[in-house]
Amino acid sequence: MVIAADVSNRSLADLYSLAGRVAVVTGGGRGIGVAIASRLAEAGAAVAVADIDESTAEHTTAKLTAGGATAMPVTMDVTSPRSTRAAVEAIRAELGEIDILVNNAGLLAVPAPYDEILDEDFDRTMAVNVRGALNVSRVVAPLMVAAERRGVIINMASTATYRYPNPGTLVYTTSKQAVNAITKGLAVELGPAGIRVLDIAPTVVETPGLADLRERSRAKAAEAGRTVELGNPDAFRHLPLGRIAVPDDIARVVAFAASDAAILMTGSTLAVDAGSMVVR
Known part of the structure; x- marks a missing residue:
C-alpha cells in the first residue's frame, strides 16, 4: 500500500500552504518557539501556543492574532501527562483536530564536567527534553491516527545529536541524542498511519535563553578559575556560513518540514547548522 501521496501535480504555493491545519508548538511562548509559531501562522495554520508560562503563551498569541492569525494560548507542562492531556483537549475543543506537533520545549543545562x-x-x-517530547507525542499521535489526519511531528534535536560540541555538555548532548532516537522510533511506528516524524538540528541559536545561560556559565566558570566560550558568536565566525543561528532560521525549516513539500520525508534530521558539522 502506498501511504505517501504523489504530489507532483500540485503547485509549490499549494504544497507550502498550511491553510486549514492546526499546529501545536510547545515552548511557544519564547525564543525559537515564538518564531516557529509565527511562521506556521503565516503559512496559514491555526496555532496553539503551548508553554508552561501562561503569560508568555498569551503574549505570543496576542502578537499572532494582531497580525490576523488564528491562535490560542494554552498552559502545558510537557513533563506532566495530566497537564498535557488537559491542554490537548482544550486545543481540540477550540481549534479542532491537531495536524502538526512541534516539540520545541527544552532546557539548556549549565555546562559541568562529568x-x-x-x-x-x-x-x-532529561524530563523536559526527552520525556517531554515523548509524552506530548504519545498524547497527540493516537488522536492523529484516530482522526486520520496524516499529521507531522517535529522534534527539536541539535547538532549535538551527531557530535560532542563542547566539554561540559554531556547532559545536554545525551538528551538530544535521545530525542533523535525517539524521532526514528516514532517514524517507524507511525509511518503506516501516514504520520511523518522529523528532527530539526540547529547549531547554537541566539535567544534570550542562550544569553542567560551564557552569563550563568561564565559565572560558574569564573568560580572554578576557568573560561567558557558557550554560545559566543565570535567562536563561530570560522563556519562556512559565518554565524550562529537566529530563531527564524529554524522556524523557516520547521515550516517546510510541516508542509506537503516534505511529504516523503520521515525519520530524518534537517540540520540548520551553518556548516558546523562539516568543519567541527
Missing part, C-alpha cells in the same frame, strides 16, 4: 553533574540537573534536563 564529575560535577548534579542529579537534579540531569533529571530535569
